[in-house]
Amino acid sequence: MGTTTPPKIDLYSDTQTRPTAQMREAIANAEVGDEQAGEDPTCNALQERMADLFGTEAAMFVVSGTMSNNISIAAWTRRGDAVVVDARSHILRSETAGAVVGSSVVLDQIRGERGHFSVEQLDEVLHPGSLYAAPTTVVSMENTHNFAGGTVWPIDQYRAVAERAHEVGARVHVDGARLFNATAASGVPLRDWAEPVDSIWVDFTKGLGAPIGAVLAGSTEFIAQARRYKHVFGAAMRQAGIAAAGCLYALDHHVERLTDDHANAARLAAGLVAAGCEVVMPETNIVFFDPPADTNIDDFVSGLAAHDIRIGKVQGRLRAVTHLDITTDDIDTTIDVITSTTA
Numbered sequence: 001m002g003t004t005t006p007p008k009i010d011l012y013s014d015t016q017t018r019p020t021a022q023m024r025e026a027i028a029n030a031e032v033g034d035e036q037a038g039e040d041p042t043c044n045a046l047q048e049r050m051a052d053l054f055g056t057e058a059a060m061f062v063v064s065g066t067m068s069n070n071i072s073i074a075a076w077t078r079r080g081d082a083v084v085v086d087a088r089s090h091i092l093r094s095e096t097a098g099a100v101v102g103s104s105v106v107l108d109q110i111r112g113e114r115g116h117f118s119v120e121q122l123d124e125v126l127h128p129g130s131l132y133a134a135p136t137t138v139v140s141m142e143n144t145h146n147f148a149g150g151t152v153w154p155i156d157q158y159r160a161v162a163e164r165a166h167e168v169g170a171r172v173h174v175d176g177a178r179l180f181n182a183t184a185a186s187g188v189p190l191r192d193w194a195e196p197v198d199s200i201w202v203d204f205t206k207g208l209g210a211p212i213g214a215v216l217a218g219s220t221e222f223i224a225q226a227r228r229y230k231h232v233f234g235a236a237m238r239q240a241g242i243a244a245a246g247c248l249y250a251l252d253h254h255v256e257r258l259t260d261d262h263a264n265a266a267r268l269a270a271g272l273v274a275a276g277c278e279v280v281m282p283e284t285n286i287v288f289f290d291p292p293a294d295t296n297i298d299d300f301v302s303g304l305a306a307h308d309i310r311i312g313k314v315q316g317r318l319r320a321v322t323h324l325d326i327t328t329d330d331i332d333t334t335i336d337v338i339t340s341t342t343a
């Protein structure tokens with residue numbers, strides 16, 4: 001578990017941001033009501049704004065990204081169905097089998113290239129169902145893909161996968177925890193990512209720097225069903241406008257600047273390469289790397305910690321994530337420390 005005093009330079013994850021003074025002020029001044037009854041004006045405003053950005057009929061405020069995945073899978077499936085995911089997806093690797101526990105589905109894995117699978121790979125696992133095989137009812141894509149290194153789906157491949165899934169009657173779900181990063185890097189707007197798929201969500205607690213919240217979007221019919229499962233999972237809220245206000249503030253003030261995080265990630269990657277690390281070159285704000293050949297990975301992490309710099313060890317590799325609370329000076333300090341300790 002983490003520490004209570006944040007490290008001076010925290011590259012562990014973009015979830016480590018603290019709300020700014022201005023965001024806290026927006027939260028303090030939020031108008032609130034009963035969210036569960038649909039009467040919270042700030043939640044309603046956020047939902048309307050996000051439905052507009054996604055170009056969907058409806059959207060729903062949810063407490064977290066994990067909850068958005070679990071609700072969507074519950075809404076689209078019946079017990080014993082198969083859900084296709086990438087082998088390194090967050091749904092499979094980091095949600096404590098929530099889809100299996102909550103919806104009794106089987107997760108069919110595809111090992112995609114940088115987290116992205118092809119129509120041909122999809123065809124290998126798609127199944128209409130039989131006496132022996134579970135029917136594929138959901139195909140899920142992750143954009144950006146966290147454990148593949150913050151990679152952005154090529155939009156044509158994304159559309160082709162969605163089309164193929166639809167041809168066999170499966171629904172297409174998108175884990176868009178960092179969808180705003182995908183948009184910032186590719187120039188493809190939210191509505192183009194939403195258009196080919198059936199359910200899609202975005203997190204406000206990653207690069208956008210809010211303390212709580214995600215928004216799930218889709219058709220009116222899907223959101224009605226999703227609202228039912230939100231209640232089933234005990235995630236319907238009361239005066240949740242205090243959380244939604246942080247998300248609205250982030251929409252106004254923290255979206256444009258995501259390109260700064262991407263530039264900082266590229267700067268860090270270049271410094272790491274120069275220091276002899278093996279680096280997966282970043283497309284957005286996530287840098288996966290291995291330490292120089294003769295350096296032990298745990299010693300590398302603790303060496304940085306001694307300088308009050310935190311990076312993560314994720315699935316056997318090092319991971320540094322840039323965000324709102326990381327400046328270019330922080331990146332340069334980190335590179336200096338790594339260069340001097342690995343020289």
Ligand SMILES: Cc1ncc(COP(=O)(O)O)c(C=O)c1O
Nearest residue numbers: 064065066067090146175177203
């Ligand atoms: C790709 C991806 N999906 C889902 C989640 C879960 O989001 P939350 O922490 O809001 O539950 C994360 C969190 O890091 C993530 O990276």
